[in-house]
Amino acid sequence: xxxxxxxxxxxxxxxxxxxxxxxxxxxxxxxxxxxxxxxxxxxxxxxxxxxxxxxxxxxxxxxxxxxxxxxxxxxxxxxxxxxxxxxxxxxxxxxxxxxxxxxxxxx
Numbered sequence: 001x002x003x004x005x006x007x008x009x010x011x012x013x014x015x016x017x018x019x020x021x022x023x024x025x026x027x028x029x030x031x032x033x034x035x036x037x038x039x040x041x042x043x044x045x046x047x048x049x050x051x052x053x054x055x056x057x058x059x060x061x062x063x064x065x066x067x068x069x070x071x072x073x074x075x076x077x078x079x080x081x082x083x084x085x086x087x088x089x090x091x092x093x094x095x096x097x098x099x100x101x102x103x104x105x106x107x
Contacts, residue, residue: 006031009072030065042066042083063089 010028013019019027039045049059067084074082 001035003035005073005078006035006069009069012072026061027065027069030062031069033062034066042070043087046087046089 006028009031010024013024013027034042034045037045037048039048046063049062054062063084067082070079070082070084073079
């Protein structure tokens with residue numbers, strides 16, 4: 001992956017998709033983390049993320065960001081296939097839901 005591709009994609013998000021500056025900043029951070037990582041493919045990077053202590057919603061956002069980025073690369077004929085099309089994810093639950101007991105006389 002090339003930094004120029006990330007920059008071009010972020011410009012596309014700003015001008016064509018009209019994403020907010022907050023979203024573009026988050027996309028940039030997510031894509032740059034992958035770009036700067038020592039992982040040579042998305043599978044190993046996602047595996048690394050799932051083993052880390054990041055929250056499930058953060059993991060989902062990072063995966064979604066990368067998936068859409070790779071869709072863009074495919075649309076631009078830079079890659080032949082989006083590697084995310086072959087992957088399936090199962091996410092751990094963040095918190096156990098504690099149910100309150102409702103007294104019978106209230107029901």
